[in-house]
Amino acid sequence: MKEYEIYIHIPFCVKKCAYCDFLSGPAGEEEMKRYVDALIQEIQAGTTPEGEAVSVFIGGGTPSILEVSLLERVMDTLYKTHTISPEAEITIEANPGTLHMDKLKAYRSMGINRLSIGLQSPREKELRMLGRIHSYEDFLESFYNARRAEFDNINIDLMMALPGQTADDWRENLDTIAALKSEHISAYSLIVEPGTPFAAKALALPDEDTEYLMYDDTERILSQWGCHQYEISNYALPGRECVHNTGYWIRRDYLGYGLGAASLCQNTRYTNTSDMRTYLTGDPGRASEHLTLQDAMAEQMFLGLRLTRGVSRTLFFKNFGRTPEQVYGKVIRKYTDLGFLETTDDHIRLTRPGIHVSNVIMSEFL
Ligand code: SF4
CATH class of the missing domain: 1.10.10.920 (Arc Repressor Mutant, subunit A)
Incomplete structure (x- = not known):
């Protein structure tokens, strides 16, 4: 049977982090509700593809900022309009500070079986510098609540090569997080993107040799904890590699719904508008480009x-x-x-x- 993937973009965050250039930002309740209406309209209007979805990824932004009732409407629509494999990996991205036990239980009852938590660092100093909304303690509370809610597939996002970070700091960060035994860790280097608050600052970034060392230490330390590297920036326990992202790297077809979301269907790429006003009118403003051989x-x-x-x-x-x-x-x-x-x-x-x-x-x- 033909396999495909689904991506849902939720472009809302409590506040913008200092390094972030993703299509995301703060919004009021009314805007979130209107956005979900437009998203549902887009999903319902789409052509249901043949085959079955082997993964659903609800990304952002901070999807966990959405009221449970809004997310339930999105998931109900997906289940009604697509064939989703009973074994599908269904992930939601979440930030500490936006997760509580009731929400986690509601996710489980919606069929969400994987959590991707944006931590970035276990150090308070680094979290503050990045402009994150949460403390490490908030993260630990979310992580253990997720375990209690029977999430047995959790990714933790980490960021390295931060301003002022030493190779020792990074090694300690890795050891601290690896000891939690999450099933998956993503570790990306900070990239200073133009137009972000970080780009306007003189940052004391680690030099190239230090970054090289940090990268090699990541593989060495995480493999000691049983997490093998399966992609340039991703590490997992055996069998816990992310189905959704792997599909992207092997070019499985995917359908993207939401602001700025992209799809790939039979070598045609579709990209939705990045303009919220247009999207809220119910017009996804989709552009298409047929890829040459x-x-x-x-x-x-x-x-x-x-x-x-x-x-x-x-x-x-x-x-x-x-x-x-x-x-x-x-x-x-x-x-x-x-x-x-x-x-x-x-x-x-x-x-x-x-x-x-x-x-x-x-x-x-x-
Ligand atoms: S939480 Fe993520 S998407 Fe939102 S501003 Fe921070 S880095 Fe960007």
Whole structure:
């Protein structure tokens, strides 16, 4: 049966973090209600695809800011309009400070079976500097409540290479969080995005060598706790790799609903308007772009190389009727000779040194 994924965007947050350039921001109750009305209208108006959804990801923003009754309406609509696999991974992103026990129990009864908690750091100083709304204690309360509500699949988001952060600080952060034994950890380096409050500041960021060390320490420390690296920035206990994100890296079709959400269906990409006023009129303002064969093959390569197992040559052949070597032989040979790429039985993947120059290698497939 054909498999696809669903993404739902909830663009609301209590307040904007100092580094964030996501499509999100604070809003009043009335706006959230109108947004959910427009979202439901968009879901109902869409064409129901063949096959079944193997994952649903409710992302943001801070989806856990929504009243339970609003989220219930969204989930009811999804269940009525799509075939969702009984085994589907259904994730909601949540921030400490917006979760309480009743909400967590309500999520479980809606079929949500995975929680992705935005922590970023267990240090109060770092949380304040990032402009987060919560303390580490708030996070611990949310985490243990989630366990009590029988969430057995939890991701924790962490951020490294923060201003003033040392390699020792980061190692301690990792040990603190790994000891909680969540099933999944995402660890991204801070990127200072133009237009954010961070971009206007002179920040004492760790130098390149320190960041390199932090990255390698992440893999080393988390693997000691049984969390293996399966993607450039993602680590999981065996069998707990994120189905939704993996689908994105192998280019499974996905349907995105909500402000600014993107979809990929049979090599056509659709992108909704990022303008809230337009979206609230009930018009998702969807633009489409058909990907050329070259674009689709390049995406399969550079997204697949994000996975530590690499790009499946079988999948590439199934999708495009030729092997990666037939299309990108010169680039693959060049980086294999340099020790940055290697070929296993079915996969072409980055080596450990290759991961450190992944941006350069991936750009060669464009
Ligand atoms: S909670 Fe997340 S989406 Fe919201 S402002 Fe902070 S980083 Fe951005």
